Amino acid sequence: MFLKHYACCSDELLIEQLNSNLDYQFFCDISLGYERLTNYKIVSQIRCELASKLSIGQLEKHLYNQWRDYIDHPDQVVVDATCYESELRYPTIQKLLWEAVDWLYRQLKRTCSALGVRMIRSKYLKWKRRYQGFSKMRRKTQKKRIPLTRALLGLLKKLIDFEQSLREHHNITFNLAYYRRVATIKKVYAQQYAHFKTGAKIKDRIVSIAKDYVRPIVRGKEIKPVEFGAKVNKLQIDGISFIEHLSFNAFNEGKRLQSTIYKAQSLTHRKTKIIGADAIYATNKNRRYVTHHNIKTDFKRKGKRPKNYKDENKLKALITKERATRLEGSFGKEKQHYHLNRVKAKTKATEILWIFFGIHTANALEIGRRMSQAQQIAA
Structure with a gap:
């Protein structure tokens, strides 16, 4: 970890430096000789181990x-x-809602394919094109933001209900990361729906579904x-x-x-x-x-x-x-x-x-x- 911040480089580049730099090997008290480290994930594994302690x-x-x-x-x-x-990325309401919709839709599609269940009709592709068109606009006016936000909230609610019904009617289990992400998405929906309806300030606002602690x-x-x-x-x-x-x-x-x-x-x-x-x-x-x-x-x-x-x-x-x-x-x-x-x-x-x-x-x-x-x- 010291060498990573000293060299100010990515995990992959750090391993490449360690393979070729004898000073780095001497610092880490190792001698690779003609061998080479190929597992770039070892740095991430060490970081996770150290972080837990x-x-x-x-x-x-x-x-x-x-x-x-x-x-x-x-x-x-x-x-x-x-x-x-x-x-x-700089968070906006539309970006946050679309990230939640996109992630949940892909997970549901994969789950339905594994179970042999028909995917809910959601007009996902239509709203994907609408969002992409909106994101390319230089001036995102209130007239454009409000209907898109309303539509994304409705689509996200539909996907959340379908995901809950799938888990209730089928005996399936997921890993802990999946349940955490779904819980985060539900909290995002609750926060943004209340803000859209009342305009009230959001307390403990979530700005990323991947980093819900930020x-x-x-x-x-x-x-x-x-x-x-x-x-x-x-x-x-x-x-x-x-x-x-x-x-x-x-x-x-x-x-x-x-x-x-x-x-x-x-x-x-x-x-x-x-x-x-x-x-x-x-x-x-x-x-x-x-x-x-x-x-x-x-x-x-x-x-x-x-x-x-x-x-x-x-x-x-x-x-x-x-x-x-x-x-x-x-x-x-x-x-x-x-x-x-x-x-x-x-x-x-x-x-x-x-x-x-x-x-x-x-x-x-x-x-x-x-x-x-x-x-x-x-x-």
Whole structure:
């Protein structure tokens, strides 16, 4: 997994690199000689195995203990949140409904063929042509969207009822993935039908039938107002990043300042003296907490300026610079160079593992550079 994020390549290309690169083989403690790995799925199998046993908190404590000699100022912390987006097409109501219709229709057709039962008449091909024509339009007006949405809802309801009647009248069983996907499709229908009829906001909206755990996360950015993926509240100690909280549901990172301080202190076994965070963390509750524990921050001061305002302002500027350069810079570095720009894992557990290895691969290389510099100085 380290080599995958270090090389920033696909599973297939990683195996090809491992077959031809002696350095990669030496790193993995193997020697292939004239033999070659041909099973490209082995990387996915390893990822699934590791994902089932991942414990982020315990692993990060172990990593910090190994790296602590190369981490200066363990009592100084910066924190911010970002979203690591999933590999997902931009979801619209029509796309989501058509994906559900298309998948369920194909499954039912295959099931009917195996049982020798006549497939329900659904005019699937007619609505397929209608949807393809709609998707090619440059301007998808309300006049075009409403009738297509109504038709897709009706077609999906018809297929759901037929699938349920098939299972009730025939003694057939499917794998767990099938039942999960059907349950997701039913939930999608219920959400979109209620939204179509009432226009009410959808709570816990499903945006993909393949990744039913992904939720829209409103970030308020100019280019990307909404992102789809895992939101991570990340703390950094001397340029080394750790995951404080990871969730596929939106959360207010401003409420997680205290838990960030607890996390930092559990890693370092030192009292946190300085913490840098942006304005969303500067709530009254957090201000009272850091004041009570005598923790310096870069929060904008309320009320009258104190006598030592200039010295305090210089310290705040240094804290803000550290957060804005090293922490926010690490977000872009991980996304561009360590395979976190679009997370291509297929399940929730493997997606969390993917993010974990992307962040800590960047950490490991930074620690490696510091070790090299320390050895050069000692020599």
